[in-house]
Amino acid sequence: LEDAKEATGLNAWKMMVENNRYILKPLALNLTAKIPEDADVIAIVNPTQNFLDYEILGLQEYLKNGGSIFMALKAKQTVGLDKILKPIGIEPMNNYVLNLVQTQQGAGIQQGQTLGTVFSANSEITKVFGKNDALIFRNPMSFRRTTVPEGVTVDEIIKAPESSMSFDSLKIAGDGPQGAYTLAMTAQGKFPGSASNKPFSMVLVGDTDFMANQLLGQTLNRDLALNSLASLAKEENLISISPKESQVTKMMMTETMFYVFLLAFAIPLPVALLGTSITLWMKRRHA
Known part of the structure; x- marks a missing residue:
């Protein structure tokens, strides 16, 4: 969270969240599985170590009491959190979704950045996104919707284009099955086994790099991160699309190019305009 230089760090996200008047605090579940009562949202981002059974139970109890969780997971790193997702009808596929792009040599698989271009019109988080917008993962x-229990609502809020392909490994060999794969989901309602009438809420994203320093400011990535927190914190009035920042165009020149520009345009052009102005003034004066 504190690394501002590392491309995959989360310092930019941390600053953005704090600038929106949220308070971030670390939560060590290995010390106590009890979630603090003043925790409006639990964010689980890029976990790398398996959650212990008592930690999973602590998170489940939090959801049963109307808690809100934001999860951003990587493929092959569900670290036991599928035990929380399975009861509400969500299955992580542990695959890699890549876009199919058209090149001069024909169709090709784009490795690295994957676009999410299909948005749910029902979700508070994504209904403000336009048809021509995109997120970069x-x-x-x-994720795949399985059997959703009664009292729980699941929505597939972001999907990849229909032509996208799924692979079990990033060592690509041949084509993978195509489809509009679901990259982000929401779930809400009564968590299975809950005796409380308080509904839980969850936002689940199949990537962590979209909110990292390098990609957070790209396209709608920042809006997905902020809108998810606003929705989970019951602050729907804060859900929006951030205004685009003005882009500065820089002209890079070598020394030779600078002198060519100076002698061919910067000096002759003002002189020519001055000469034209004097000529017109003289003609009007003696007319």
Whole structure:
């Protein structure tokens, strides 16, 4: 969270969240599985170590009492959190979803950045996104809706284009099955086994790099991150699309190019305009 230079760091996300008046605090579940009562949202981003059974139970109890969780996971790194997702009808596919792009040599698989271009019109998070908008992910995994229990609502809020392909490994050999794979989902309602009337809410994204320093400012990535937190924190009035920042165009010149520009345009052009102005003034004066 504190690394501002590392491309995959989350410092930019941390600053953005804090600038929106949220307070971020670390939560060590290995010390206590009890979630603090003042925790509006639990963010689980890029976990790398398996959650222990008592930690999973602590998160489940939090959801049963109306808690809100934001999860950003990588393929092959579900670290036991599928035990939370399976009861609400969501299965992580542990695959890699890549876009199919057209090149001069024909269709090709684009490795690295994957676009999400299909948005749910029902979700508060994505219904403000336009048809021509896109999010940029890096080798995301997809999710599949399974048997959703009564009292729970699941929505597939972001999908890849229909031509996208799924692979079990990034060592690409041949084509993979095509489809509009689901890259982000939401779930809400009564968590299975809950005796409380408080509904839980969850946002699940199959990538963590979309909110990292390098990609957070790209396209709608920042809006997905902020809108997800606003929705989970019950602050729907904050859901929006951030205004685009002005782009600065820089002209890079070598020394030779600079002198050519100076002698061919910067000096002759003002002189020519001055001469034209004097000529017109003289003609009007003696007319």
